[in-house]
Amino acid sequence: MLLKALGLNGRPKPVSPGPVPNALWKIFEAGIDTENPCRIEGFHVPGNIVRSYRDQGPFISNEVPHKSLCFKKHLFFDLSVIEKKEQVTFGQLEIKFKHNTYHGHEFQLRLYRPLHMSLKVMRDHHTNRKILFAQSFRLLHKSLNFNLTKVAQDWTTSENNMGLVMEIFAGDEETVNKLSQLCEQIHSFVHISLVTVSLDATSCKASRSKRSAESSLPTPSNICSKRRLYIDFKDVGWQNWVIAPRGYMANYCHGECPYPLTEMLKGTNHAVLQTLVHSIEPDITPLPCCAPTKLSPVVSMLYYDNNDNVVLRHYEDMAVDDCGCK
Incomplete structure (x- = not known):
């Protein structure tokens, strides 16, 4: 599914890939304007x-x-x-x-x-x-x-x-x-x-607002929050076709959504009601799930496609930026 999202019909297996043009390296190294990705x-x-x-x-x-x-x-x-x-x-x-x-x-x-x-x-x-x-x-x-x-x-x-x-x-x-x-x-x-x-x-999505100060507040270890996860492309066997970066900070969401949901947990209206029902009937209704509420604007990848072409592409929604209860 992820390869399809990257515009690929299978995992590329470069046979005789050409050099990466200097122009593409310069664009990749310059990074992305998150206000206009x-x-x-x-x-x-x-x-x-x-x-x-x-x-x-x-x-x-x-x-x-x-x-x-x-x-x-x-x-x-x-x-x-x-x-x-x-x-x-x-x-x-x-x-x-x-x-x-x-x-x-x-x-x-x-x-x-x-x-x-x-x-x-x-x-x-x-x-x-x-x-x-x-x-x-x-x-x-x-x-x-x-x-x-x-x-x-x-x-x-x-x-x-x-x-x-x-x-x-x-x-x-x-x-x-x-x-x-x-x-x-x-x-x-x-x-x-x-x-x-x-x-x-x-x-292309509208630029997202900057992260609020509240999202960076410390939280107890068992409460829903963003956790660090670095994906190394070598670990997943992608090093032969992904040119750069070697990996990126993807992160993930983990933790409990206890009753009552505080504003810090960014619970949806449905999640608030679900925790209320759970407090009354815990054996019947589960607690809400900890899930991403904000994803980083863009991740850039430089890679060989299925035809050995060099591709530089900006991708949305590949890194967790914030978490909440849903």
Whole structure:
């Protein structure tokens, strides 16, 4: 049940997981704004789920090679894990290169969106594709990032997801004699990934009021109260797919709800009447139960999903903040 609540169809078993993008680490380490938990400040957009997808597309061989073309590649990212209740608010393509050196030569990158899916489109039928970006760059330490929000929104419908075509050129005809050497630098890129931010409005709740001073008052050990419980993901066998945190303070409620219920025990009207009846007929009517009355706003988890994608997600109601009688 808990795995399903986390948006998983089973316990993930990462086979060849990719690296965690720096952007996701920064968002995780920055923590959550409990007043506005359904906003990803790292990208300045609404959302509570961040996913990173690795490129699954193949290289494309050209029937008629261009003189300065280093390579052509089909980019494909499987966005089928995004649920219908989610709204994609941001999408960014990142192209990262292994070499951090500056070679002084300028390359050209072009990104196209196929209008029809076929092998011919992927090769040379330029009329069946739409150019999205054309950018010059040099081999510097910075990644190349492209905003694909509108494209990612379309890709949530699988029949619209035909991926992209990427072409990288080494320059004009004057550099043809150095083409092999220049293209070798380009082929050494580490990986291409897509990051999406989506909003699951059903998981967004209004910010809760701050804990009252009364809830922190000391209570007798046998009276209903919050007890400390730290869940270590290694203890429950989740360490292979949960990246961070290693665990969290979940807490639990335990103790008696004696008659008469004091205000400190935060009993419901039903619980107050139940304790009254229990005082008269203790063998027939049990005492109320000690249960959570307030749950911590959000817990963030960074993990691999069932498709080896890296996911950063904010979850509600995973830690007990206060207890009372019900």
